[in-house]
Amino acid sequence: MSNAWRKKLIEGIDFDDVEFYGNLGFKCGLEIHQQLDTKKKLFCRCPVGYRNDEPDAIILRHMRPTLSEMGTYDGTALMEFKTKKQIIYQLYRGNVCTYEMDDTPPFPINQEALDYAIEIALMLGCQLVDEVHITRKQYLDGSIPTGFQRTAIIGLNGWIPYRDRKIRIQQLALEEDACREVQDKGHTIIFRTDRLSTPLVEIVTKPDMHTPHEAAEVDELLGRLLRASGRVRRGIGSARQDVNVSITGSDRIEIKGVPRTPDIRPLTHYEALRQKALLELRDKLHARGITEQTLKATCHDVTKLFYDPQERKRYGIPDDADRVNAVNLVGWQGLLKHKTQPGLTFAAELAGRVRVIACLDRMPNILVLDNQTEGKLHGETDVPVELEEHVRKAIGADKNDTLVLVWGSVEDVKTGAEEIIIRVKEAAEIIPQETRQHMVDKCRTDFERILPGPDRMYPDTDSPPEAISKERVVRIQGTMAPKPWDREKEYAGMGIPAHLARQLAIHPNARFFDRLVGGISINPRILAEALVEWHRAIAREKLAAEITADMPDEQRLERFFISAGKNRTPRRALYCTFRLLLHGLYTKDAEPPAPLSTDELKSLCEKVIAERKDVRYKTRKLTLDFLLGEVIDQSAGRAEPEQIISFLENRIPSFQPAV
Amino acid sequence: MNEHDKLKGYKGKAREVLESMGTRVWADVEIETDKGIYEGIILPRAEQADDLHIVLKLETGYNIGLAVHAIRSIKEKAFREAHYKIPEQEFPYDPIKLNVTLLGTGGTIASRLDYRTGAVIPAFTPGELYGAVPELADICNLKTKKLFGVFSENMGPEQYIATAKAIGREIEAGVAGIVIGHGTDTMHHTAAALTFMIQDSPVPIIMVGSQRSSDRPSSDAAFNLRCACNAAAHGSIAEVLVCMFGPTSDAYNLLHRGSRVRKMHSSYRSTFRTLSDIPVAKCTPDEVNPIKKDFRPRRKDKNVKLDAVFDDRVAIVYYYPAMKPDIIESLIDNEYKGIVIAGTGLGHVNKPLYAPLRKACRMGISVMMTVQTLWGYVQMFVYDTGRDLMELGITPCSNMLPEVAYIKLGWVLAHTHDREKVAKMMLTPINDEITEREPHDGYLIFQGGLPEVEEFLKGRLR
Numbered sequence A: 001m002s003n004a005w006r007k008k009l010i011e012g013i014d015f016d017d018v019e020f021y022g023n024l025g026f027k028c029g030l031e032i033h034q035q036l037d038t039k040k041k042l043f044c045r046c047p048v049g050y051r052n053d054e055p056d057a058i059i060l061r062h063m064r065p066t067l068s069e070m071g072t073y074d075g076t077a078l079m080e081f082k083t084k085k086q087i088i089y090q091l092y093r094g095n096v097c098t099y100e101m102d103d104t105p106p107f108p109i110n111q112e113a114l115d116y117a118i119e120i121a122l123m124l125g126c127q128l129v130d131e132v133h134i135t136r137k138q139y140l141d142g143s144i145p146t147g148f149q150r151t152a153i154i155g156l157n158g159w160i161p162y163r164d165r166k167i168r169i170q171q172l173a174l175e176e177d178a179c180r181e182v183q184d185k186g187h188t189i190i191f192r193t194d195r196l197s198t199p200l201v202e203i204v205t206k207p208d209m210h211t212p213h214e215a216a217e218v219d220e221l222l223g224r225l226l227r228a229s230g231r232v233r234r235g236i237g238s239a240r241q242d243v244n245v246s247i248t249g250s251d252r253i254e255i256k257g258v259p260r261t262p263d264i265r266p267l268t269h270y271e272a273l274r275q276k277a278l279l280e281l282r283d284k285l286h287a288r289g290i291t292e293q294t295l296k297a298t299c300h301d302v303t304k305l306f307y308d309p310q311e312r313k314r315y316g317i318p319d320d321a322d323r324v325n326a327v328n329l330v331g332w333q334g335l336l337k338h339k340t341q342p343g344l345t346f347a348a349e350l351a352g353r354v355r356v357i358a359c360l361d362r363m364p365n366i367l368v369l370d371n372q373t374e375g376k377l378h379g380e381t382d383v384p385v386e387l388e389e390h391v392r393k394a395i396g397a398d399k400n401d402t403l404v405l406v407w408g409s410v411e412d413v414k415t416g417a418e419e420i421i422i423r424v425k426e427a428a429e430i431i432p433q434e435t436r437q438h439m440v441d442k443c444r445t446d447f448e449r450i451l452p453g454p455d456r457m458y459p460d461t462d463s464p465p466e467a468i469s470k471e472r473v474v475r476i477q478g479t480m481a482p483k484p485w486d487r488e489k490e491y492a493g494m495g496i497p498a499h500l501a502r503q504l505a506i507h508p509n510a511r512f513f514d515r516l517v518g519g520i521s522i523n524p525r526i527l528a529e530a531l532v533e534w535h536r537a538i539a540r541e542k543l544a545a546e547i548t549a550d551m552p553d554e555q556r557l558e559r560f561f562i563s564a565g566k567n568r569t570p571r572r573a574l575y576c577t578f579r580l581l582l583h584g585l586y587t588k589d590a591e592p593p594a595p596l597s598t599d600e601l602k603s604l605c606e607k608v609i610a611e612r613k614d615v616r617y618k619t620r621k622l623t624l625d626f627l628l629g630e631v632i633d634q635s636a637g638r639a640e641p642e643q644i645i646s647f648l649e650n651r652i653p654s655f656q657p658a659v
Numbered sequence B: 001m002n003e004h005d006k007l008k009g010y011k012g013k014a015r016e017v018l019e020s021m022g023t024r025v026w027a028d029v030e031i032e033t034d035k036g037i038y039e040g041i042i043l044p045r046a047e048q049a050d051d052l053h054i055v056l057k058l059e060t061g062y063n064i065g066l067a068v069h070a071i072r073s074i075k076e077k078a079f080r081e082a083h084y085k086i087p088e089q090e091f092p093y094d095p096i097k098l099n100v101t102l103l104g105t106g107g108t109i110a111s112r113l114d115y116r117t118g119a120v121i122p123a124f125t126p127g128e129l130y131g132a133v134p135e136l137a138d139i140c141n142l143k144t145k146k147l148f149g150v151f152s153e154n155m156g157p158e159q160y161i162a163t164a165k166a167i168g169r170e171i172e173a174g175v176a177g178i179v180i181g182h183g184t185d186t187m188h189h190t191a192a193a194l195t196f197m198i199q200d201s202p203v204p205i206i207m208v209g210s211q212r213s214s215d216r217p218s219s220d221a222a223f224n225l226r227c228a229c230n231a232a233a234h235g236s237i238a239e240v241l242v243c244m245f246g247p248t249s250d251a252y253n254l255l256h257r258g259s260r261v262r263k264m265h266s267s268y269r270s271t272f273r274t275l276s277d278i279p280v281a282k283c284t285p286d287e288v289n290p291i292k293k294d295f296r297p298r299r300k301d302k303n304v305k306l307d308a309v310f311d312d313r314v315a316i317v318y319y320y321p322a323m324k325p326d327i328i329e330s331l332i333d334n335e336y337k338g339i340v341i342a343g344t345g346l347g348h349v350n351k352p353l354y355a356p357l358r359k360a361c362r363m364g365i366s367v368m369m370t371v372q373t374l375w376g377y378v379q380m381f382v383y384d385t386g387r388d389l390m391e392l393g394i395t396p397c398s399n400m401l402p403e404v405a406y407i408k409l410g411w412v413l414a415h416t417h418d419r420e421k422v423a424k425m426m427l428t429p430i431n432d433e434i435t436e437r438e439p440h441d442g443y444l445i446f447q448g449g450l451p452e453v454e455e456f457l458k459g460r461l462r
């Protein structure tokens, strides 16, 4: 997908147009998944890791739906079962044990992870549960070998401040991460188990965001809060977000795995428009008298019409398709051309279901025959009218009917045709609750699966409930990081500029800064600069391989800044010595130097003036600047520039033009 | 506490609070606590759990526990009792398909949640099974009979006898095969018992269970059940066999001879292994492929030798280095008639046990020697210790597994208490509980980490 296409989809849209989205009834909620920075996994003692090498072993499994605790089957579970997938798991000796393979029951829950989850729940102002109950959340897509994710609510009903209002946090759950999908082709799906069972928190907001822009901003805000906690993992795949969108007249649709925060804007925008389009399609159907009850859709085996390979070619049907079915949608003429997303029509909704549920994933996987309708439909194949007539006659379709061809193995085609009928029935009544995945342009979405409901929850009979004691909460509150927005305000009050305060508020060194800043006489702004900007700049310097820019331990660092305060080390001298410290080139007890005394400065200036008496610039200012630079260099930053300038100005009172 | 208790599982303070608020389990409520308001359904509580919390199911399906001391009020909005029931559908009958009877003893082959204990309990009707595993109808006509609903560890002589008799009736009725649903923990004990109690069966008798209960999407129950039904209906091996996962992958099952099989891992799917021999066959839901050539083939007649008796005054003694004579003494004092020793190495115990063992033999108790190494033969001629023990009157049981020897001794003692006759019966194999030869690949435990083993395993489904 070209950048020009994406640009065209985004350009000129005001994603914060309150009136436009208000009229749509746009509502958006977030589900943020963030891995916790624990040493071990949540229910076993495997180290958390990320692998890209050859797996040490593989296993094959299948999933079957089971009953929920309330005695019902979950819709998604049944859908996943229809796909009849062979699920392959890649195993790694170093990061996976028999627990992840579902060959050993869970060990007691990781207490470090539970502490972190409680801490983050407290930061979000949640009501903590008194007793943690581990629940199994079914996932039949194979992403977890047990077929369920072990998850537990830690806190409920929190909130964060945003635009003078509260964004409500519905819940925070502690759960184990799923596998990474490596490949999904036909009836085989391959998963890598490295990150499986890594502890993560799932934060669910209420649908309190009213524009796509708000959704993106709140996502960023929550991301900042999580980083401020100092308890979360960074790096590839460590944070993922799902976004829920609804408009007036629709139920929520989940967009799964939005890659980057800014993508939330176009994705939610076009999803809202898709929902609007589906509601319009429903009205069109009703206007034709087509409802869920009256809708007529029939399935016909038309394989015999496609025995001739030449004929097949003209339709774009591959030779290895054993069966071709035609689904006749009575009275649907033209409606599959109803636009749903930029460049996509309702036919894409059918193709998505067929691709996922019937595993017919060679695209195009359906062909629409829509009597005399101009132009291309989904599948981009033009079918000559006389060919179409051939099929219509064979199954006795009326000219007002639309036909959908689907092909593949006998079993898959049967499933595919059933899914088409299910989807068109839904179109006459509701917007089906789906999980959708973003397409490559990160603006449009495609069907991923039916949205799971509460029926997929089941108590984990392998794990006992665990009470959260008062002592535990008090202990955690004692070391809890302040919220980033509170920190920012506090830092601003110390005279730290806004951009720096914003960075420091979520920086790993923030806790150290908070502890140090009150007790030493160093300027908070310089301390913040050192811990955030200098550290980053020094770490980026390209140096010999044996020199690193690791932060020394906190005690050493603390001694360093205490003496810097005591010695009133000038900013520039502090930078130089901080750099040496980070490079490990500084002797153990060395201190940042004190500034030069007036006499020392005076004699240094005299020395520089004498050495450079032959240097002349066009203006007096340039000459002064040059001398200033020389003095700063030779003093290793131990004098403040203002002090040097005032001395030099007295010493070189008049303009001496260049020779 | 009975099934109709309105506060199922709650006790002490929690019960008091719920009672005083006039509410009950399955009530859809709004609870006000010191922390805030919670909405959900009050769930029954596990009996082992404390009396300080109540369990609430939220609308999202999650469960949470709330401290009772912080509850201010509970308002009941509705009542929604859950009916956890696998959808029952009548198992279809197809006159051209073969008839198989599934005898249920319990275990996790089909199960549902029990709120009282928080554990899964067995559930079992043909309709439920068909509802859960509809593929079974492609294999055979299935009839189910629930013999008992007990956990594996509660299976004992009484159940062995009842099961054997039930099998006898089914064979007489002319079924094509029998499947026995069983918990896995003691499946090999029951398999051994049935091997001795039902001899020369004309049809397969297939024991099956599951290592992951059927309330889990990844359960092995459905695959095991399909394999077992197929082996019972269409398999050519008319023996008591255990049908469980070969590898941990959903790839194929193995059929193990009931006299040589043992559960070898506490939780792995592929926990059952044939010891000191190779499994009888490999099977899938579609076919049975014999691995061994010598098996008892399926016959057309309905003759079977039913010998369902058991004397439970038998004990198994797992020897350890510092074992004191009083262990044996107490068995003598309590009038046990048979003792199976799982001895060290080739079949040894220490000298201090000689005296009580001699006494036991003199008092007419049959004492059998097996090896706790599980693989290999008892060989009591190699060392003096062994020769001494034989002089005391202990019978070496060749390569019979300790659990199998225990079951067989109980069965033999129900026929005779004469020590010589007992020894003779013990050493006359009924179906390979003693084999004359151990093949080179009868003992095969790969050691992971070795390069050649890793190479062999690479890319193979484990």
Ligand SMILES: [Zn+2]
Binding pocket: A041, A044, A045, A046, A095, A096, A097, A098, A099, A100
């Ligand atoms: Zn592990």
